[in-house]
Amino acid sequence: MTALSDVSSHAMASARWRISEVAFWVLALACAFLFPSRYLIMTDIVRLGLFALSLDLILGYAGIVSLGHAAFFGVGAYSAGLLALHGIINEPVIALVAAGFVAAVLGFLTSFLVIRGVDLTRLMVTLGIALLLEALAERFSDITGGTDGLQGIEMQPILGLFTFDMFGKTGFFYSLIVLFILFLLARRVVHSPFGLSLRAIRNNPLRAAAIGVPVNRRLIAVYTLAAFYAGIAGALFTQTTALASLDVFSFERSADLMLVLVIGGTGYLYGGLIGAVVFKMLQELFQSITPQYWLFWIGLVLVVIVMVGRARIHRWVLFVPNLVIRQFAGRKAAVAVPEGDAS
């Protein structure tokens, strides 16, 4: 039956790897060798990218807005720090996963508060939870070190083999590999029936329920997964910097994350990664021009993006690459934001 094979091949089409995606990851790996003196900032970008990927899972795919995503980042960061500091789990990879799970548990518990209500409620609830955790971390300073943060974290070698070096080379490769693995998992998830049901929920929850989608259960699941990702990002932060201080919970961290996704775009997984690169580079650039007022410029960029529309900017930026692709490969532009995302 040809209809059947048509259906299956078309259904799988969206999950197929595109050339631009392969190019993206090759480029990311190439950076490691092209800029050996910039490991620290590149690690920073990778971490931010992973963190943004986490927010994209709930914002871009399920339509849950959050101004408190740093809650999970912070819990992951402190978990990894405490595990290492007290020698509970010395091996970084296992500690990383454990920290992710702690964040996931928190995500699961708070998801019941978040899934109810509309966008504004969600913004306030997520913001409130992050503030609450920050205050708790400050209050229980005997555990968290209070405003001084966790002091004297010493990281053991990864898998017992790779020692964290002072140039951050190990840290960078470690972070990049973690990002890549979690990206593959996220890619799998968003192209699954589960991922499709999330898109349906984002578009119209009532309709999704009328099709038979258990809306709340799906939202809880994805929120928990996103918390796991954010927890891992936080744990990476602690492990690669040997620091965990109260600012891991800060409002700025959650707000920056929104900026990253506004820059990169939501709902196609690469938005967070591209956004992280652009955001950090802009930050570097503006800080070198006007150390005091770089936020002014970031704000300006944000306003321009929102006013002009991201889709249009992407079209301008990708005009030449797409032209090349069309010329050489004779196929439609591979690098593109879904048009429906323009709003």
Next chain:
Amino acid sequence: MTIALETRGLEKSFGGLRVTRDLSLKVMQGARHALIGPNGAGKTTVINQLTGVLTPNSGRILLEGHDITGLSVHKRVLRGLSRTFQINQLYPDLTPLETVGLAVSERMGRGGDWWRRMGTRDDVNAEIAEILSRFHLLDVMTELTSTLPYGKQRLLEIAVAIAAKPRVLLLDEPAAGVPESERHDILAAVAALPRDVTVLLIEHDMDLVFSFADRISVLVNGGLLTEGAPDEVARDPRVRAVYLGEAADA
């Protein structure tokens, strides 16, 4: 004959406004039942209570003898009560393939699979293919729903509802707004619905109602005015007064 869908003494008020008044309906197994009534009669409120979007103030809803009054929307769908929407509530940026695929996956209990890519289960694919071809959507299955002609969108609407394999299907004005040239396809699709599916049709269009229904209930001011075979209802002077009179004005 068994009763497929039943309401007993359904009541719903918004503030002081009683929009459903002591409504007791019986839809028989395999019936082609139409629920008609003038604008503002409360038809949509009834549908929303049947599907679980609204909770009635009192009264009960039974699906094949089981009380479903307290069930959530998606659980009713899984129990076999599916609906179409009057105004376009399809997913504009999903394709017919994805939309039908979603419904089929959910019904087969595969909607939560997060480790498996779409299109890798043959049983799901076979059913998607069957439904898409039955509703003449195979040739447009990879196009975004928002770009489809309106008639095709209405067909997709019915296809999605059927994909849930309902035993009772609520059709909410299936042909509303469809241009004359595309109407035939919709009416044919409605007429070709499997006989074992009980259909409750909510409709304004009298031609469609009288060509399709074997039983008609007339809703006025939230309460049941009369009920019976199409010719009885057509002869009823009260119906002519409230309903056909209004239609003549319009």
